[in-house]
Amino acid sequence: MYIKGYKLPAMSSLLIWGLLWEIVGQLGLTFFVPPLSEVFVTLFNIIGTPAFLKALSETAQAFLAGVFFSVAIGIPVGILMGRSRLLDELLLPWVNIFVSAPLTALVPVLMVLFGFGLKSIIITTTLFGIWIIILNTRAGVRQINRSLVEMASSFGASPLDAFLKVYFWAALPEILGGVRIGVIRAVKGVIIGQLLISIVGFGALFELYATNFLMSHFWAVLIVLFALAFSISEFLRYLENKVSYYAASR
Amino acid sequence: MVMSQTDAAFSNAEPIEQDVAVSVRGVSKNYGAVEALKDMSLEFPRGQLTSLLGPSGCGKTTLLKIIAGLLKPDTGEITVNGKAVVGPGPNRAFVFQDFALLPWANVMRNVAFGLELRGVAKSEREDKAAKYINDVGLQGFEKAYPHELSGGMRQRVGLARALSVDAKVLLLDEPFSAVDEQTRRKFQEDLLALVANENKTFIFVTHSIEEAVYVSDQIAILLPRPSRVSEIIRPSSFRLKGAENIRRDPEYLDIVDEIWASLRDYVE
Ligand SMILES: Nc1ncnc2c1ncn2[C@@H]1O[C@H](COP(=O)(O)OP(=O)(O)O)[C@@H](O)[C@H]1O
Ligand SMILES: [Mg+2]
Numbered sequence: 062m063y064i065k066g067y068k069l070p071a072m073s074s075l076l077i078w079g080l081l082w083e084i085v086g087q088l089g090l091t092f093f094v095p096p097l098s099e100v101f102v103t104l105f106n107i108i109g110t111p112a113f114l115k116a117l118s119e120t121a122q123a124f125l126a127g128v129f130f131s132v133a134i135g136i137p138v139g140i141l142m143g144r145s146r147l148l149d150e151l152l153l154p155w156v157n158i159f160v161s162a163p164l165t166a167l168v169p170v171l172m173v174l175f176g177f178g179l180k181s182i183i184i185t186t187t188l189f190g191i192w193i194i195i196l197n198t199r200a201g202v203r204q205i206n207r208s209l210v211e212m213a214s215s216f217g218a219s220p221l222d223a224f225l226k227v228y229f230w231a232a233l234p235e236i237l238g239g240v241r242i243g244v245i246r247a248v249k250g251v252i253i254g255q256l257l258i259s260i261v262g263f264g265a266l267f268e269l270y271a272t273n274f275l276m277s278h279f280w281a282v283l284i285v286l287f288a289l290a291f292s293i294s295e296f297l298r299y300l301e302n303k304v305s306y307y308a309a310s311r
Numbered sequence: 312m313v314m315s316q317t318d319a320a321f322s323n324a325e326p327i328e329q330d331v332a333v334s335v336r337g338v339s340k341n342y343g344a345v346e347a348l349k350d351m352s353l354e355f356p357r358g359q360l361t362s363l364l365g366p367s368g369c370g371k372t373t374l375l376k377i378i379a380g381l382l383k384p385d386t387g388e389i390t391v392n393g394k395a396v397v398g399p400g401p402n403r404a405f406v407f408q409d410f411a412l413l414p415w416a417n418v419m420r421n422v423a424f425g426l427e428l429r430g431v432a433k434s435e436r437e438d439k440a441a442k443y444i445n446d447v448g449l450q451g452f453e454k455a456y457p458h459e460l461s462g463g464m465r466q467r468v469g470l471a472r473a474l475s476v477d478a479k480v481l482l483l484d485e486p487f488s489a490v491d492e493q494t495r496r497k498f499q500e501d502l503l504a505l506v507a508n509e510n511k512t513f514i515f516v517t518h519s520i521e522e523a524v525y526v527s528d529q530i531a532i533l534l535p536r537p538s539r540v541s542e543i544i545r546p547s548s549f550r551l552k553g554a555e556n557i558r559r560d561p562e563y564l565d566i567v568d569e570i571w572a573s574l575r576d577y578v579e
Contacts (some may be wrong), residue, residue, distance in 0.1 A: 208408075212411035214381060214399055216428045216429065217429060230413070233415070269505070306458060307457075
């Protein structure tokens with residue numbers, strides 16, 4: 062950010078918004094917005110508590126498992142769709158429906174089908190993350206330079222070799238872009254799943270804080286989640302930038 | 312080198328039946344309603360360079376890819392050393408117009424990639440690749456990535472990759488069209504040396520008349536609509552006079568003029 066030509070340090074806009082929050086909180090306009098300083102004090106108080114650590118580990122488990130399935134299923138399916146007309150025509154309508162569907166509405170159904178536990182949350186997380194990964198991977202594979210494909214087959218590449226040594230790498234910039242957005246959606250999925258089930262992880266915490274009007278607790282947990290989601294997304298963006306040098310020259 | 316050029320001149324004079332490395336018989340190929348090739352027949356003498364020359368759209372790339380086994384002909388047959396082509400095989404290697412290098416791999420891996428796909432062990436394929444990296448003049452660039460190289464250097468990588476799999480037939484699709492004029496001339500000279508030194512059959516697609524006449528033992532002129540071989544020209548005398556004299560040779564100049572005369576009607 063620049064003011065009158067001076068470059069302000071990164072994140073300084075965050076400071077301004079933080080300051081505004083503090084002022085609004087200090088004015089005591091609404092119980093919903095406690096001062097930021099109070100939120101941070103609460104944050105440091107609860108961050109080591111068993112309840113918080115339990116919520117964090119439950120959430121991390123569900124999130125990591127969901128992301129794992131999204132990536133491990135999404136990338137191969139996307140590559141296959143990009144390579145096979147038949148599969149593409151079979152699956153694309155479904156992927157397009159699901160990528161834009163209000164998946165939240167599905168969560169109660171999942172709970173009925175898979176129970177009120179970790180399993181449902183993992184499936185919710187996967188459902189949130191996987192579609193965009195499939196779509197991006199497919200797009201990445203479809204734009205692969207035809208002559209790279211011909212090169213691989215002219216040197217006698219087996220389908221598996223072509224898959225692992227050419228298609229995957231050629232589509233990697235798009236794949237990472239898809240994974241980044243998929244992971245952000247998975248964060249949503251895991252939280253929404255927990256909120257709707259509200260007996261595990263941060264869902265249980267949110268439920269507890271909200272019903273007891275513990276607003277600074279509520280915000281503290283929210284800040285932790287935002288910070289985690291943001292860090293993961295930035296890390297993936299960093300990986301994306303590392304491969305972008307060849308994205309233009311494929 | 313002089314010796315093998317003499318050999319080439321002799322076989323130019325009397326092509327011998329069993330010395331055909333690649334033969335194309337009655338090949339047709341349609342893309343939907345587009346007749347890309349129609350009943351095409353052509354023979355490629357072993358150890359020589361044959362150019363496919365013609366205006367763009369006359370089916371040169373299509374023919375080359377059919378010979379490579381990358382495309383299936385609708386009718387007709389291709390044989391390489393007497394064996395029918397059913398798909399890509401180790402007896403042929405392709406050099407691509409747009410280089411087709413792996414942008415995420417360095418020069419060494421790119422050159423060795425053909426061998427990698429054929430399951431050659433890493434140390435062995437890198438030894439081989441190193442030799443051909445030297446041969447094409449890229450020593451010192453083993454660790455460089457394609458985007459760090461000029462167009463000419465990238466095509467040297469593509470050439471080294473094709474050479475390193477040691478195929479007897481090299482298929483080159485307008486390999487020099489994306490490099491600048493000076494680099495192109497250097498390439499053409501290097502190509503002559505390659506044809507003389509390596510015992511390989513070269514099938515070389517170009518749309519440049521001068522390039523075809525300069526590098527070829529035999530030139531097949533292709534014409535479009537319907538695609539056909541209109542003429543086969545076998546330059547003889549100037550090929551013995553050394554790379555630097557070819558462009559001044561009267562026969563060279565005559566052939567260039569003659570080809571232009573037959574192609575000019577097909578240029579829009
Ligand atoms: N994949 C394709 N689909 C449809 N038509 C094609 C395809 N490839 C080539 N053609 C057509 O076939 C003809 C011959 O093409 P090509 O072999 O690329 O010619 P050249 O290499 O001599 O320029 C052209 O008319 C071209 O438009
Ligand atoms: Mg072409």
